Amino acid sequence: MKQKHLIDLEYMTNAELQQTIRLAGVIKDKPDIYKHACDGKIMATLFYEPSTRTQMSFQTAMLRLGGRTIGFDDPMNSSVAKGENIKDTITVISSYSDIIAMRHPVEGSAKAASHYSSVPLINCGDGGHYHPTQTLTDVVTLSYEKGRLNNLKIGLCGDLLNGRTVHSLIKTMCRFEGNSFVLISTKELSVPQYIKDVMDKSNCKYTEVNNLRDAISDIDVLYMTRIQRERFTSEEEYEKQKGIFVLDKEKLSLAKKDMIILHPLPRVDEIAIEVDDDPRACYFKQAEYGMYGRMALILLLLREEDAFSFETVDPDFDKGLKCNNEKCIKNVPMESYLPDLTYEKDGHTYCDYCDHLIK
Ligand code: NCD
Secondary structure (H helix, E strand, C coil): CCCCCECCHHHCCHHHHHHHHHHHHHHHHCHHHHCCCCCCCEEEEEECCCCCHHHHHHHHHHHHCCCEEEEECCHHHCHHHHCCCHHHHHHHHHHHCCEEEEEECCECHHHHHHCCCCCCEEEEEECCCCCHHHHHHHHHHHHHHCCCCCCCEEEEECCCCCCHHHHHHHHHHCCCCCCEEEEECCHHHCCCHHHHHHHHHCCCEEEEECCHHHHHHHCCEEEECCCCHHHCCCHHHHHHHCCCCCECHHHHCCCCCCCEEECCCCCCCCECHHHHHCCCECHHHHHHHHHHHHHHHHHHHHCCCCCCCCCCCCCEECCCCCCCCCCEHHHCHHHCCCCCEEEEECCEEEECCCCCECC
16 A cells, blocks of 8 residues: 655545544544554654744644654754755654654655655645645634635735745635635735646636735635745845735724634734734634644544545656756755656646646
8 A cells, every 4th residue: 555645735635624624623622532542653753944833733743642752853953964865864764653744944845755754744844835734724723713614715915925834725725615815915925826827727716916904804714924034035035025914903903803814823023913812813723723633634644444545646757857946855956866756737747846837
């Protein structure tokens, strides 16, 4: 049997996603049932990039299921500092552990790592590409706080170019009927083309605007995001983009009474602290839902019988086409052993690691 991994939520069908959300709800209500479910199991958390919630919620998820954790949160304390590549690290760590949760700053790194892992590998964020377990967190929150995953008008605001949580969320919400998106950003930080392609191909409509005040009045969910300072090529570019969109009480007074505000966190200045006490502010609750979602995911990935397949289409090997995304793992010199992997979709060829259009 092929190893199960979670690189993107595409690896789950809608029914499987709903089942995971239901399981997260049961775990939340009856945690005692699951407190020995992972006895004897070890999770490795490999965080090549800073994290508070994702890393700690995976660790606490495993501990609450009775399992244990190993790992690093500063690659400079591991052999990565000596120049070890992803292949070698993952080959070895997967022989020490039963499941791996990995975050890495380079796009496509999770997919690359999964090829060398003999245990399930979970993508906890690969550069500005995807962040599926944040999306799992978001859909668990939407299901329990809004009561549905369809017919929602979702406003996404901030750094839509580099915000991987935005990319994964749009992709997933496009799979449900009747959703539409209001994309609120500067021109420079608008969503990348491959995400526009996903929206264009689904029946979900979207508009792009640059004013939060004008957009806020008829949306059901406002997803605020941080300007991703670490993904900018210069501090000067970041300075031009920071502080443009700020949700404060005054703007919130124009929103629907039942709108909910989400944010993957950490917040910098895009939501004023005064908003925290508004009943529509769901971002702290959201972080807690994330822990239950991750507990459900660990259970499903470690379950041997009757589990989901977590499968996607097999890529094409070395067709002589190279990824030209300079942020892709395939173009990192020390990872040059990786084969060129591509897939075809709607007459186009995409890189199988980072999903960028090749031709
Ligand atoms: C997000 C991330 O790392 O992409 N944080 C998280 O995992 N909750 C968002 C961010 O860093 O802005």
